[in-house]
Amino acid sequence: MSEAVLYVVATPIGNLADMTARAIEVLQTVSLIAAEDTRHSARLMAHFNIKTPMISVHDHNERQRIERIIERLSAGESIALISDAGTPLISDPGFVLVRAVREAQFRVVPVPGCSALVTALCAAGLPSDRFVFEGFLPAKSLARRQRLDALAREERTLIFYESTHRILASLEDMQACFGSERMVVAARELTKTFETIKGAPVSELLEWMRQDANQQKGEFVVLVQGAPAAAADDVNVEAMRVLDVLLEELPIKQAAALAAKLTGLKKNFLYQAALARRDA
Structure with missing residues (x-):
């Protein structure tokens, strides 16, 4: 029996000519395709003459599908995960499934391609x-x-x-x-x-x-475009001033948390800065 694998397969975001040869081969040879929307993906399958059975795996049923997919993997079958377009998991379902499959000790193999x-x-x-x-x-x-x-x-x-x-x-x-x-x-x-x-x-x-x-x-x-570095430096100077004032009245953890709310900077960054200020 060959090793069971969950393939995470990227598909085109618009132009079907962007489909990779490897993606086509994987989709043709796996036992099952887990698609975000089977009706949407049916057009892609028809275009490339892919006859593999499909089941839906989307935001509303992903957790319920996990047991079924792991059972198929346990039987030695390989499965492909696709989204409606582009790379699965990128603002699309799949994270919960991939995590569960990895925790069950099955291989997860990415098949790269388009990402918007x-x-x-x-x-x-x-x-x-x-x-x-x-x-x-x-x-x-x-x-x-x-x-x-x-x-x-x-x-x-x-x-x-x-x-x-x-x-x-x-x-x-x-x-x-x-x-x-x-x-x-x-x-x-x-x-x-x-x-x-x-x-x-x-x-x-x-x-x-x-x-x-x-x-x-x-x-x-x-x-x-990101903020200019000079602006970020000015913000950091002001943030340190706020942090220093808070440290006069509050424990480090509370001062960092409140400074984060006031300045928009990361709490962990301000916590480390507070520790450094205390040590100095």
Whole structure:
């Protein structure tokens, strides 16, 4: 009996020509395909003449599917996990399943391919040596602004996913939280017929998109240039001043926690800074 494996298989994000030969071979030879949406993936399977049976594994049934999948692996069968598009687990279901399969001592083998965030990053013209992926922002404006405020001083390039219904609102909140001049790139419908990659200060990008309803449609990757290092240095100076004041009245742990709330910096960073200040 061959070794049972869970393959995590990336599929195209739009252009079917981006499907890799290895991905096709794996999907043809496994015993079962666990798909986010079997009806959606049926079109991909038909295009490549893949006859392998499929079951659904999505946000609402992932935990219930684990036992069934591990039983199939225990019987020596290999299984492929796919999402609707791109690389599974990246803002898609699969993490719970992959963790359970690894804990059950079965191999998990990645079959790399398309990922919308990497596709956008390599064409955006923003720094790509250090970046942070935030996935989808909260749907409600208040929660979204709170998250953006927490990221306003992040020096790395920020990457978000966004939907047609919220793209304008998210850009408006980015303008409010990051300032009108922060460079933002909107990558729309990547690899598809109407692919558009537009970069500008967020105020200009927002106005451009407002004037063209077609540019508000589709699936978006939004990339934001990181905060200038000088701004981050200024914030750190102010944060240390706040921390010093709090340390005069509070224990280190409480002072660090409150300073984190007041400054938006990481609690662990401030805790270590407080320890260093105490030792000094």
